Amino acid sequence: MKKQLAAIAASLAWAFGAQAADIKLVVNADQPGPVIHRNIYGQFAEHLGTGIYEGMWVGPESKIPNVRGWRKDVVAALKELKVPLVRWPGGCFADEYHWRDGIGPRNKRPIKVNTHWGGVPENNAVGTHEFFDLVEQLGAEAYVNANMGTGSPQEAAEWLEYMTGEGNATIVEQRRKNGRDKPFRVHYYALGNETWGCGGNMRPEYYADMYRHWATFLKTPEHNRPKFIASGGNDQDTTWTEVLSKNIRHNFDAIAHHAYTFPSGKWEGKGSAAGFPEAEWISMLSQVKKIDDVLARSTVILDRNDPKKKLAIYFDEWGSWYDPEPGSNPGFLVQRNTLRDALLAALHFNVFHSHADRVKMSNVAQMVNVLQAMILTSKDKLVLTPTYHAFSLYTPFQDATSLPVTLENNPVYKVGATEMPGLSATAARGKDGKLYVGLVNSDATQAAALTLQVGANTPKAAKGRLLTAGAMDAQNELGKPAQVVPQAYEVQAADGKLTLKLPAKSIVVVAIEG
Structure with a gap:
């Protein structure tokens, strides 16, 4: 030192x-200028590698200190960051996730295969009740991603009713039987994830029609109505922003956008997380300009199609993505986190602040052990990454006026x-x-x-x-x-x-x- x-x-x-x-x-x-929404500092936790299991969830019986299965040390570290919001259960995982698999006694939940991430067993130990326990421990808002890839409008509507219902309908009584009398507070509810790719390889026009169909049946008590999110653009593509903002009107509050950063700028052969030359340092950081550009172009589109500014942009997946750490399961997306990642995060923050009029949420990928993580764990130990400290420095900007x-x-x-x-x-x-x-x-x-x-x-x-x-x-x-x-x-x-x-x-x- x-x-x-x-x-x-x-x-x-x-x-x-x-x-x-x-x-x-x-x-x-x-x-x-506009307020910098605290949810610009949102987080993302997907059923991927050790991002949830082991990294955060160890189960109530674990010798690692926990509260109802969630690691005390990880929760405490995340609370220090004033985490405002958590997105769950995915990601690509969301579009093969059936919520009924994750309720009821944990020892009776079905075991599935996580086909997207490593082909490993998914025992559904973390489901709806466990997720809401986590966000309530953090004092954060809940962002739930519904399954449009392999699900149905009925399944999406019934999950929302299960979480928010107040009467004596059978599905609400089922929630009470599973230990939760009071409705969960669902702040954000998305229909599908990356519907242009892993969520169904759809065209924007097809997805817009699907969204209109599905959103018709999303009903909650008015005081527990979430913001409804459409799966939108990818990387530099603003076609989805144009099509969705023109064609969807009901139960529609925001468009989700995703963009990851690789040193090489190419999906194949992304580059190394450590041991890189200065040419890869600048190639990584300079690409944040593309985020600024796509947000500027998206804002022009929304200002034309949505002049009353009812729609927001949620940049709900962003961050660094490198070649897999040698010796790791490539489907677990394990990577080192360095000073370069901290600067990458801060540059993203500055861009999001400059577009605070439309950007009301962003979610770094991801919270623990996966991609550009805040925290890395091994058994009962943890370490705070440089990215964690970048988030920590910027906490005063949550809900500040730009x-x-x-x-x-x-x-x-x-x-x-x-x-x-x-x-x-x-x-x-x-x-x-x-x-x-x-x-x-x-x-x-x-x-x-x-x-x-x-x-x-x-x-x-x-x-x-x-x-x-x-x-x-x-x-x-x-x-x-x-x-x-x-x-x-x-x-x-x-x-x-x-x-x-x-x-x-x-x-x-x-x-x-x-």
Whole structure:
């Protein structure tokens, strides 16, 4: 850690060069924008590898400390992140999931094969009641994904009635018999997942008709009506946004969009999670511009087809995806989590903030042990990943009011033929009344310094946290000292300027004083 701090100090010293001093960040605090919905920091838990079983769910009989089967240590760590929402049961798994398999006594539930993820047995130990126990322990909202791939409108409608019904219908009495008298609070309910691919290989026009059919039968008490979500675009495709926003009217609140990031930019041969060159560092981070572009194009479409802004965009799957960790089951999507993933997350946050008028939810894939996870577990141990710490730094932005920012003389970061803006910035007025600024220096080798103005004024100080490390692929591993942990960050104005110094490959989130 001493060596790491020395390297950071040397990097910061460089930032006082004449070139860096020209960078200026102006925050227009008198021009409040849309609220940054807390669900932009949502999570995703799919029946995939050890993402739920072992990673979070160990069962009530386990020697690992748990509350009704859910690991105490994992739940406590997620609560520290103020997790606002969890999406379940998938993902591709959702479109082969039949909810009745996951209710009643666990020892009598059917065992199926998880055909999407590793071909392993699925014992349905985690079902509807267990999921809602988890979100209630977290104090989070529930996002349930219904099966449109192999299910039926009746099955989707009856699951909703099972969860939300209040009368004495047989299906409601069945829920009570299974231990839950009070209805579950379902905040979001989606029809299908990735219907362009694993959810049915549908055309958008066909899916729009299917959605209209199925949504007709989704009925709940008005005070427990969820937001209803249509499966929408993939990667750079906005065709679905156009078709769905034109053709669906009833029980329709949002369009889901998915996009993953690979170093190679190709599905086959994605690239390594660690041990990569700087060319793969920048190739990964520069692709966030595509997220910005597709959201901008989607917003134009929605503003035309939905001028009253009733529809939101839910970016409910995003994150890094690498080649499988050597020696792991390739269907379990096990990968390392490094400093690069933390910066990737922060760059996504800044983009989502800039589109907060339409983007009301996003869900990183996924919470534990899978893809860009917050937490990695092994038996009774856990480690917090760099991505976890990126989420932690950005918690003040949940339900904050966005503020426009201007970055003057933003340096260009270039490696080979790939280039991107060196710095990314966001600002907001938090629920606590404080002004927060989030900054990312994507340059892997060069520090930067910028002066901060709030309107025409110079703030007095900035205080918050910094996340960086010595190596691009620095990670936190079980049984080893953590390499990527937040550090205190504080700076005072001097000579009429407030200068924020950003080490290479770093994230800084600060509250502004004065």
